[in-house]
Amino acid sequence: MDPLRIAVRAAFTFVFLLTLMRIAGRRTIGQADLSSFIVAIVIGDLFDDFFWAEVSAAQFVVAIGTIVTVHLASVTSATTSSMRGWRRHAREGA
Amino acid sequence: MRELAASLVTIALALAMVGAVVFGTRDTALFVPPPAAAAEEFGRALAAGRYDLARRQLSSGAQRRQATTAIKERFEPVRRSIGALDSVEAAGSPADDGRARAMCELQGEGGRVVLMLALVREQGLWKVESWEQAAEIRR
Numbered sequence: 495m496d497p498l499r500i501a502v503r504a505a506f507t508f509v510f511l512l513t514l515m516r517i518a519g520r521r522t523i524g525q526a527d528l529s530s531f532i533v534a535i536v537i538g539d540l541f542d543d544f545f546w547a548e549v550s551a552a553q554f555v556v557a558i559g560t561i562v563t564v565h566l567a568s569v570t571s572a573t574t575s576s577m578r579g580w581r582r583h584a585r586e587g588a
Numbered sequence: 589m590r591e592l593a594a595s596l597v598t599i600a601l602a603l604a605m606v607g608a609v610v611f612g613t614r615d616t617a618l619f620v621p622p623p624a625a626a627a628e629e630f631g632r633a634l635a636a637g638r639y640d641l642a643r644r645q646l647s648s649g650a651q652r653r654q655a656t657t658a659i660k661e662r663f664e665p666v667r668r669s670i671g672a673l674d675s676v677e678a679a680g681s682p683a684d685d686g687r688a689r690a691m692c693e694l695q696g697e698g699g700r701v702v703l704m705l706a707l708v709r710e711q712g713l714w715k716v717e718s719w720e721q722a723a724e725i726r727r
Binding site for chain 1: 600607617622625
């Protein structure tokens with residue numbers, strides 16, 4: 495396996511994930527709850543398949559993107575739902 | 589919601605970049621698995637008796653020519669003779685004009701088999717066009 499190609503794949507992975515986590519991180523990994531832990535483990539397991547060229551970059555991006563997007567959507571949905579509940583309680587209390 | 593949209597845009601941009609590299613620069617081994625990796629995956633599927641998975645590694649033309657049952661009939665006696673798989677090693681020749689050749693060696697408890705594969709590039713990925721059993725060495 496050509497070391498230069500491994501280095502390019504590693505650099506691509508780092509930049510892609512750093513960008514994705516900077517965008518979504520505050521609502522995902524930054525929460526340090528059980529679901530964030532699972533997301534971190536699953537994403538961590540996907541790295542080596544791409545580094546050793548066992549899967550294509552497109553498959554890697556789709557896999558990581560799907561996990562982060564689904565997790566972000568569920569966290570956003572839960573936050574919106576709890577905000578709605580909090581507002582209702584505040585209105586009823588007032 | 590803004591974060592969700594931004595992450596989708598990031599994924600789309602990453603996919604566009606990968607597509608540009610694979611199709612624009614005719615990349616054959618950086619952002620796509622090289623011929624040796626495709627050969628190894630095909631060999632592993634055959635050695636595991638997962639002929640449906642092995643068929644998916646074939647090119648569209650080869651898939652039309654070879655049904656899963658045909659692949660099974662062809663390789664099952666070899667799989668039985670080599671026994672439980674110990675290791676798989678593959679090597680590929682330099683890719684040229686969307687075609688490549690690769691060798692895959694399956695080492696089992698009962699012997700060793702060498703497969704020679706011809707690969708073609710389809711939608712950016714290496715697919716097995718044809719495969720032959722070059723040698724079978726029993727222990």
